[in-house]
Amino acid sequence: MKIQNIVKYSAISVVMITGLIAVLFFNYPVSHNATFKNDEIITLFIYQSGVIKNKIEFPPNSKEHAILNNWLSSNSAGWSHDINSYTPSFYISSKGISINLKNGFSVINYAQYSKDRHTQIIKNMDNSRIIKELIEIDI
Numbered sequence: 001m002k003i004q005n006i007v008k009y010s011a012i013s014v015v016m017i018t019g020l021i022a023v024l025f026f027n028y029p030v031s032h033n034a035t036f037k038n039d040e041i042i043t044l045f046i047y048q049s050g051v052i053k054n055k056i057e058f059p060p061n062s063k064e065h066a067i068l069n070n071w072l073s074s075n076s077a078g079w080s081h082d083i084n085s086y087t088p089s090f091y092i093s094s095k096g097i098s099i100n101l102k103n104g105f106s107v108i109n110y111a112q113y114s115k116d117r118h119t120q121i122i123k124n125m126d127n128s129r130i131i132k133e134l135i136e137i138d139i
Contacts, residue, residue, distance in 0.1 A: 031077045032121060034097050034110040035069050042068065044134060045091040056135065064134055068092065068099075071130050075106075079121035082107065090131055101127040 036042055039060045046054040058064035090101040096111040106127060109120045 029077070030079050030081060030121060032072070032079060032108060032110065032119075033076070034072055034108055036065055036072075036094055036097060038065050040094045042092060042094045045088060045093075046135070047088045047091065050087055067130070067133050072108075075123065075125065079108070079123045082120050082122040084122075090127070090134075092134075101131055103127070 041060060042058040042062075042064060044056040044058070044064075045052050046056070086100055086102060086107055088100050089103065092099040092101070098109045100107040100109075104126070105122060105124045107120065107122050109118050111118055
């Protein structure tokens with residue numbers, strides 16, 4: 001009888017510790033070192049109601065590379081890990097990195113340790129300025 005209780009409480013402890021680790025992992029603020037490579041094409045997809053409304057390609061070494069890399073650099077801290085999926089709004093991508101600019105938050109998915117291992121992070125922020133700089137419209 002005592003061995004069954006030990007096994008039962010051990011299993012409960014493992015579940016509780018795993019849950020605590022998950023909560024701490026996803027709520028712990030993180031920084032990133034994501035950047036777009038200057039020699040790659042960056043594509044911006046503009047979605048409306050889940051459908052691509054427009055597609056804009058920024059050539060290698062464009063001013064948009066500088067705008068995006070400056071934005072990434074100035075917003076490198078205060079992110080949280082995230083595993084959710086989000087409907088795209090302003091979706092920017094190239095090899096190894098994608099950014100989903102939503103109303104009120106941003107999601108970055110990038111190859112952190114290798115080209116096959118990606119990290120997804122999220123941060124609450126106003127994205128109107130970066131969107132305006134990229135597509136030169138008022139939103």
